Amino acid sequence: MTKLILGLACALSLSFPLVAQQDDDVLFTVDGAPVTVGEFRYIYSKTNSGEADFSRASVMEYLDLYERFKLKVARANEMGLDTVTALQNELEGYRRQLANNYLVDREVTDKLVEDLYARQQRDVEFSHILLTLPSGDPADTLAVYRRARELRDEVTAENFAEQARTYSEDAYSKDRGGRIGYVSAPLPRGMYRLEEALYGAEDGAVVGPVRTPAGYHIALRHGSRPAYGEVEIAHILIRKGDNVETAAARARAEAARQALTDGASFEDVAAEYSEDDETRQQGGYIGFFGINRYNKDFERAAFALERDGAISDVIESPVGFHVLKRISRRGMQPLEQQRPLLEAAVRNDVRYADAQRALLQRLAKEYGTKKMQANYADFVAGLDSTFFLLDTDLAPAGDDKVLLQVGDRELRASDFANYLTRNARLRASLERRYEADGAADLLFESWTDEQVQAYAEAQLEKQFPEFRALMREYREGILLFEATKLEVWDKAGEDSTGLQAFFDAHRDDYRFGPQAHVLTFTVTGDGPAPAEVLSYARTHDPEATADHFAGTGVAVGEERYEEDRLPDGLTMEAGSATAPTVTAGSTTFQLVADVEPARRKELAEARGYVIADYQDQLEREWVEALRRKFAVKRNQKVLAKLIES
Structure with a gap:
């Protein structure tokens, strides 16, 4: 049961x-x-x-x-238990908890995770031209966008490098003709739209302009390859710069490499030579990493190691000279194993908000969502600057008119007013940027989204x-x-x-099976010899034994055991004893005083x-x-x- x-x-x-x-x-x-x-x-x-x-x-x-x-x-x-209020409330609480994320997880999160996992199977190589935004002014943004559109009309795969050297404002890649190299999904936060454009393009295609927080990008997809996955690395680092002679640093790195060739363990050489304080005492262990986490030369050398345990030659990076050891390498892990990490990645990215918004728009259309324009206009007409006060009363003074219809559900002015009251701090924060009617419009859109999602959740059992x-x-x-x-x-x-x-x-x-009555003796300090205690205990009951050795450093404990729990070294026979065990100045041994027969x-x-x-x-x-x-x-x-x- x-x-x-x-x-x-x-x-x-x-x-x-x-x-x-x-x-x-x-x-x-x-x-x-x-x-x-x-x-x-x-x-x-x-x-x-x-x-x-x-x-x-x-x-x-x-x-x-x-x-x-x-x-x-x-x-x-x-018994009528289905009508008990407490049980109904418990069920409704569970439904709210389950429904809250059910639709979004099913329609948004799961699909985004699967799409991202599919993209992670390949690395994409690309170049780009970046036009940065000088300010947050909409006019400046529009001007940069127009310039990007004009440039896009002139750029081809053949002249891309030349155009990048001339026009790109990305100092990292400009002198290399805009070449970024291989990347893997997800791109850094905020770069989802660039990722989407690159993974959706054919090899050799120019795409853009694509807007990201960095500005507008025009990108050329060169090609793709099976994903490199991750490599597990340990390293020995000899730093350069800060008055350290480059030649001397390289010579010390070569000495470390020679020590490995001569048979020293990587852990010992790292402890002696490495100047990476975070890893030297852990055998130089860095851990797993994928592409685009470290310097390109460092990354290239790490992924070039062909077997576990292989040691690299001395390589140079901006921070110094390294000797690398490959510990292991792994490809893409199964989706279910990667799912928690991928879910965190998509939820912290613009792709999640985009997909959630698209879902709500689709549902609003599917359910027949309608804004009652005339009634809403009457509601807004009654607003003034008190709209932004935290404690203002926004309840409709006259008729409680229908403002929104979602499916067969009618939402009235009082429902919208309750929403505005629940979100008083958000409403107050809009005063710096909006008049009352503009703020109400913005909040009405959010309220509409909330009501569409609530209606969708109410239909879950049907769908x-x-x-x-x-x-x-x-x-x-x-x-x-x-x-x-x-x-x-x-x-x-x-x-x-x-x-x-x-x-x-x-x-x-x-029933109890036969039980052994076991005495545990602990002799401390200058107490009597264990043999003396054991000899006396075998011919006297536990109480007499405890009294006899009282005050001499002898402690006596008692417990009863059935045969399957009997301590090691004992048998189900009176007089059975363990050998003395000495620990930390005390001696312990056990004795079976008697055996009680089985009983109910x-x-x-x-x-x-x-x-x-x-x-x-x-x-x-x-x-x-x-x-x-x-x-x-x-x-x-x-x-x-x-x-x-």
């Missing part, structure tokens, strides 16, 4: 798609309430996971389990069978838990008479086990009573078809 509750109510964060089912055949009914093949297939597959083989034995076992589950739900409904299945599963799990608590668990814990009667009828089921436990000694067994009996009796009360009818033809699937 506990396994079923956990399977049906606790693992709800997992979402398994329903297997396509062309019909809604009824597999069985409980008191006339149908359970379809689709419902059973879903819960069977989810609970059994990889072991859901739809064999006769497996299906029949779980069918019996699920019928019992449905019987308890029927009883819960009969997504798996969401409907999850909500049914959680609702029935709550009802089952509460009904079982009232009918079984509470009774087992509170019915002392019934518990005692059950125990009396099953006394022989609760009293209720107080077995109470936890007895309650659990009593609960199982009560539940069996409960289910039998429910089967007599609520008829269960199986459709044998549908069942046979399910097993054959």
